[in-house]
Amino acid sequence: MNYGAGQQIGYSLNVNFEMWIVYVFLFIFFVIFLVTAKIIVKKIAKKNTYHDHTIFMVRLPKERPGDKERDFTVQSLHEEIAKAETIFASIGG
Numbered sequence: 001m002n003y004g005a006g007q008q009i010g011y012s013l014n015v016n017f018e019m020w021i022v023y024v025f026l027f028i029f030f031v032i033f034l035v036t037a038k039i040i041v042k043k044i045a046k047k048n049t050y051h052d053h054t055i056f057m058v059r060l061p062k063e064r065p066g067d068k069e070r071d072f073t074v075q076s077l078h079e080e081i082a083k084a085e086t087i088f089a090s091i092g093g
Helices: 017-047 074-092
Strands: none
Touching: none
């Protein structure tokens, strides 16, 4: 049994360079396409931020309209404090 030990087998390498050039150009085009798509998506994502560094001016009245006619007694002060304590207790748990 020889199994081809005494034979010389000639290998020839045939490379089609035209096809390789096409593959290289397609790969370069694909990479450029991906980079461009990434840049476009980043610009759109940055553009659509919610209130991007916007400062809002909110004006609040110092006193309620009914405060001028009303006297501040100890009882009304205790009532206002009780309201605030209830709010903080409900928030804090």
